[in-house]
Amino acid sequence: MNAATNEYLKQKFSDYYQKAIIDTPTALEQREWGFIFFDQSAEVRMKRHVAFSTRDEVENYIKSMIPRHVYYSTAYYALPSAGTMQDKIWSGADLIFDLDADHIVRGSYDEMLERVKEETLKIIDMLTHELGFSQKDINLVFSGGRGYHLHIKNLEVRGWTSAERREIVDYVCGTGLDPEIMLRERKSMEIKGWPARYRNSIIEYLQALRKSERDEAIKKISSIKGIGKDSADDFLKSSGGLINRLKKPEKKIIINRVLRAIVTQEESGFAEILKEKAALTDEPVTTDIKRLIRMPGSLHGGSGFRVLNISIKELESFDPLIDAVFFGENPIKINAAFGLTMPILGNKYSVEKGINSVPEALGVFLCARGIAEYAGGGKK
Structure with missing residues (x-):
């Protein structure tokens, strides 16, 4: 980013913060804050x-300093301004889930935003x-970048350690699922949660095999370590009956050698189907009990978009x-x-390499992303 672009963005952010309503977090006096500035030196990337x-102190600081990024701690401290983490005296932390499209899918910016919304709805359902x-x-927050943050501030979870938070991450991500537990017979006719997702994943896998050419299906199964062609052929013949049993939770599923290999060995491709059923949250964010998170009401310095609190009911139409x-x-x-071509403000714009006249909203985005440099006001 050249000096003119940096100064242009700083001025636009200043315009925003003179009018913005700052959404300060609860227990404000117990939070540590961190800032990245437009004029930040290379030696000190973040001031924390x-x-x-008070809220007034936050607003006055932001309006006078014009930060590019604004963060506050998910943790609560007795002395949040202390210079070391130990001296801050940790007293708890919100439970945070961070869903970032960059960890989920590659594609155009608008496609990534659509995909990460699906994952956010999935984790909310879980x-x-x-x-x-x-x-x-x-509390649901659009990050201003490529995803969403979910804040859970219940007192019941505030004191959880990283290990306890790891357990809930493992659940939503479907980590370490035991086939014996997932496929055991159920007394209830209704099956929910991971047992349902696990059975449905096997059904999806088997149906794909049965739709393919027989020789191709046998080749795929026998390519799994320890499975020969005869065993693969026998398994394929019995797969229709297995599908029917999987649809009935009260039926016992016998995990034979071939089925075990399919659900446990990576080369089978089953893990990819199962992964699609998981909520792909950024695991380190949830387990970190001393994390900094973006402040709602601020601007994201890598997009120029607002970090926004939104209700769960608004998410689908957001x-x-x-x-x-x-x-x-x-x-x-x-x-x-x-x-590039990109939609913004309800219109789609095509930008060519070199000098273009674009709406300010798109110009700020492209400059903040490092895709373009500011070249002046007005039309081309």
């Missing part, structure tokens, strides 16, 4: 160990229908490329590093 006592949380327990955009349609000139 900052604490505030938390509320399987893990005992209510929607009222969950469009970050409209609802999280602050800057408007006044034209500016940019020098793009390469050509």
Whole structure:
């Protein structure tokens, strides 16, 4: 980013913060704050160990310093401004789930946003229908970048250690599932949660085998270590009956040598089907009890979009490329590093490599992403 682009973005962020409503977190005086500035030196990337006592102090600091990124701690400290983590005296932390499209799928920015929304809906369903949380327990935040943050601030989870948080991450991610437990017979006719997802994944796997050419199906099964062609052929012949038993939770599933190899060995391809049923959250964020998280109401320095609190009911209709955009349609000139097409503010724009006149909202985004440099105001 050249000096002109840096100064342009800093001015636009200043314009925003003079008008913005700052959403300070609960227990404000117990939070550590961190900031990355437009004029940050290479030696000191983030200024942290900052604490505030009131909302006015936060607002005045942000308006005067114009940070590029604003973070506060998910943890609660007795002395949040202390210079070392030990001296802060940790007293608990919110439970956080971070869903970032960059960890889930590659593609255009708008495609990534759509995909990460699916994962966010999936994890909310797990938390509320399987893990005992209510929607009222969950604060949902669009990160301003490529995903969503879920904050759970219940007193019951605040004191959880990293190990306890790891257990809930393992659940939503489907880590370490035991085939014997997943496939045991159930007294209830209704099967839910991971046992249901596990059975459905096997059914999906078997149905794909049965739809393929017989020789190809046998070749795929026999390519798994320890499975010969005769065993693969016999298994394929019995797969229809296995599918029917899997659909009936009260039926005992015998895990023979071939089925065990399919569900446990990576080369079978079963793990990829099962992974699609998991909620692909960023695991280190949830297990970290001293994490910094983006502040709702701030601007994301890598996009220029707002970090927004949204309700769970709003999520399906929420469009970050409209609802999280602050800057408007006044034209500016940019020098793009390469050509691209992108939707924003309800319109789709094509940008060519070199000088382009684009709406300010798109220009800020491309400059913040490092895709373009600011080249002045007005039309081309």
